[in-house]
Amino acid sequence: MHNVVFVLGPPGSGKGTICAKIQENLGYVHLSAGDLLRAERQREGSEFGALIEQHIRNGSIVPVEITCALLENAMNNSGDAKGFLVDGFPRNEDNLQGWNKQMTGKALVQFVLFLSCPVPICIQRCLNRGQGRTDDNEESLKKRVETYNHQTFPIIEHFEKNGLVREVKSERSVEEIYADVVEVFNQTAKV
Ligand SMILES: Nc1ncnc2c1ncn2[C@@H]1O[C@H](COP(=O)(O)OP(=O)(O)O)[C@@H](O)[C@H]1O
Numbered sequence: 001m002h003n004v005v006f007v008l009g010p011p012g013s014g015k016g017t018i019c020a021k022i023q024e025n026l027g028y029v030h031l032s033a034g035d036l037l038r039a040e041r042q043r044e045g046s047e048f049g050a051l052i053e054q055h056i057r058n059g060s061i062v063p064v065e066i067t068c069a070l071l072e073n074a075m076n077n078s079g080d081a082k083g084f085l086v087d088g089f090p091r092n093e094d095n096l097q098g099w100n101k102q103m104t105g106k107a108l109v110q111f112v113l114f115l116s117c118p119v120p121i122c123i124q125r126c127l128n129r130g131q132g133r134t135d136d137n138e139e140s141l142k143k144r145v146e147t148y149n150h151q152t153f154p155i156i157e158h159f160e161k162n163g164l165v166r167e168v169k170s171e172r173s174v175e176e177i178y179a180d181v182v183e184v185f186n187q188t189a190k191v
Pocket residue numbers: 009010011012013014015016017018125126128129130170171172173174177
């Protein structure tokens with residue numbers, strides 16, 4: 001049974017940055033759904049490359065059958081880990097239903113780490129990200145924020161209803177955010 005922490009928040013809220021620090025120090029393995037999809041997009045012979053690229057540019061969400069298979073595969077190939085930081089997933093109802101269908105009995109969701117951050121700050125961070133991504137531009141970001149507000153935030157509210165959300169305000173410095181994140185993981189370890 002894989003222990004899983006979902007990491008959610010608007011694009012540019014710092015999910016990848018904070019997950020890298022958690023992986024370095026707290027024994028969790030970081031799996032970014034976006035990174036896995038970008039790798040699949042480039043994979044020689046992938047039948048999903050064009051579909052993934054279209055969704056990424058459009059800021060829309062790839063069908064869960066593709067994304068969840070990539071996540072499960074990565075978890076199974078990661079060997080023994082304290083748990084997995086599933087970064088940027090579930091991003092909509094299709095993701096959530098697909099996860100429940102495919103991963104029930106195989107993964108236990110410990111909590112959802114929600115990095116909240118004002119959208120204007122998020123947009124600036126993405127525009128300055130400098131990773132050469134095809135979706136870090138004004139047009140794609142507008143759509144990604146739309147997707148986040150209308151499809152992803154309701155998923156966070158769903159988990160909130162089940163008392164599983166741990167919100168950390170993320171407009172602050174990385175150090176301040178990470179200090180709070182460590183506290184969240186310590187509290188979970190005590191339960
Ligand atoms: N707390 C922060 N303050 C300032 N810049 C940040 C902070 N966290 C992340 N960044 C920067 O903002 C950009 C987006 O961060 P990233 O971790 O990729 O966010 P996400 O995965 O949520 O899109 C990156 O260039 C990163 O270096």
